[in-house]
Amino acid sequence: MSSRDLDRAGITDPEMRASYERCRELNAQHGKTYYLATLLLPPAKRPYVHALYGFARYADEIVDDLASTLSDEQKADWLRSWGEQFFADLRRGASDDPVCKAVVDTVQRWDIPVEHFEAFLHSMTMDLTITEYAxxxxxxxxxxxxxxxxxxxxxxxxxxxxxxxxxxxxxxxxxxxxxxxxxxxxxxxxxxxxxxxxxxxxxxxxxxxxxxxxxxxxxxxxxxxxxxxxxxxxxxxxxxxxxxxxxxxxxxxxxxxxxxxxxxxxxxxxxxxxxxxxxxxxxxxxxxxxxxxxxxxxxxxxxxxxxxxxxxxxxxxx
Known part of the structure; x- marks a missing residue:
């Protein structure tokens, strides 16, 4: 992400800027079409969209990456623990997680309802146990x-x-x-x-x-x-x-x-x-x-x- 995008978005703290950059990298790596479209937004809006997509990509990719090392039950436990920490971070208004730091900031700035993230993590958990839909x-x-x-x-x-x-x-x-x-x-x-x-x-x-x-x-x-x-x-x-x-x-x-x-x-x-x-x-x-x-x-x-x-x-x- 260019420094200009972060500057225009009013994001000045170095750690926060690093978190937004990590989210941008996740979006660029795992969502090429979404990433291309995001570049059409005003520069000041791009970091926030990168944060939301970065969060989704991170959770999705981590669950898939754990497939070879953990059982479904263990993956569900990991996802539950990570989600609980994220929601705790939302309540206190800050996070030390390299991805979630930017996401919490985005949620605060734009009044994004927490229930959207609850629904997202619920679906990630469904993917661990459900293999077909009637x-x-x-x-x-x-x-x-x-x-x-x-x-x-x-x-x-x-x-x-x-x-x-x-x-x-x-x-x-x-x-x-x-x-x-x-x-x-x-x-x-x-x-x-x-x-x-x-x-x-x-x-x-x-x-x-x-x-x-x-x-x-x-x-x-x-x-x-x-x-x-x-x-x-x-x-x-x-x-x-x-x-x-x-x-x-x-x-x-x-x-x-x-x-x-x-x-x-x-x-x-x-x-x-x-x-x-x-x-x-x-x-x-x-x-x-x-x-x-x-x-x-x-x-x-x-x-x-x-x-x-x-x-x-x-x-x-x-």
Whole structure:
């Protein structure tokens, strides 16, 4: 992260700056599309979004990294202990954790509800014990905490003009996660998980055992088409919410919408061969979206300003 971003955000304490930089690194390493979109925000907003994504990536990656060394019960204990310390840090308004220090600061500055983090850690715990979901409603409990709340956490930073922006942010977060599930069917099977609702599969005559054969069939193709239609419906619902954000925030979220929901376009382009190939949004496509969005972001900042540069509250210690 450039020093300019931290300076513009009013983050001056060296340890705090180091924590925000660690979050930026996590976002850049594990969320390339999200990271690219974040660069379209006003510089003063970027550190806070990096902090939220850094927190989510850190928790998710740590749970996966522990897979080879700890039992599910031990991983759940570790996650519970880490979460309890994080919530204790939120209550006291400060943290010594190299990642959570910036997250606590972000929560304070933007009045982000604690329950969003509770829901996120609940979903991380679900991933340790649940390997399939019978219905979409069952899956939604997981997706709400793993994806929808990330959008809800971000909305205050993006400065909405109406409450509806929160509902539409949930839609977009869920669309992102479901697009991931379509792309990653094979990789998720490697981890012993299926994130396509079993009753959705059943309506096309597909079982988990069929997926585990890792051979694309007409029935599996139809099941994937059904999931892609759900992604696109949620994406369409989300678009009204983007218009409710501060103008300087809109190009970032619009670019993220196009690129991340574009994953399902990439699945179609590889003819649904999700067991043998990984669908990716091409570099050319990324640039074709990012460059116009960058120009739009600059024009919006000149015309409308950058919103609150330091958050709704600016802790004196920062």
């Amino acid at each position: 219905t979409y409603d069952d899956l939604y409990e997981y997706v709400y905490g793993s994806a929808a709340v990330i959008g809800l956490q971000m909305v205050p930073i993006l400065e909405p003009s109406a409450p509806e922006a929160y509902e539409r942010a949930k839609d977009l977060g869920v669309a992102f996660q479901l697009a991931n599930f379509v792309r990653d069917v094979g990789e998720d099977l490697d981890r012993g998980r299926v994130y396509l609702p079993l009753d959705d599969l059943a309506r096309f005559g597909v079982t988990r055992a069929d997926l585990e054969k890792r051979m694309l069939t007409p029935s599996i193709r139809s099941a994937l088409e059904f999931q892609i239609a759900r992604v696109r419906a949620l994406e369409e619902e989300s678009r009204a919410g983007i218009a409710l954000l501060h103008p300087s925030s809109q190009p970032c979220i619009e670019a993220a919408r196009i690129l991340y929901c574009g994953i399902v376009d990439a699945v179609e382009e590889i003819d649904y061969e999700v067991f043998t190939r990984r669908a990716t949004v091409s570099q050319r496509r990324r640039l074709a979206v990012a460059l116009p969005a960058w120009n739009q972001a600059r024009r919006a900042r000149r015309k409308y300003g950058e919103g609150h540069p330091h958050g709704l509250h600016s802790p004196a210690s920062a």
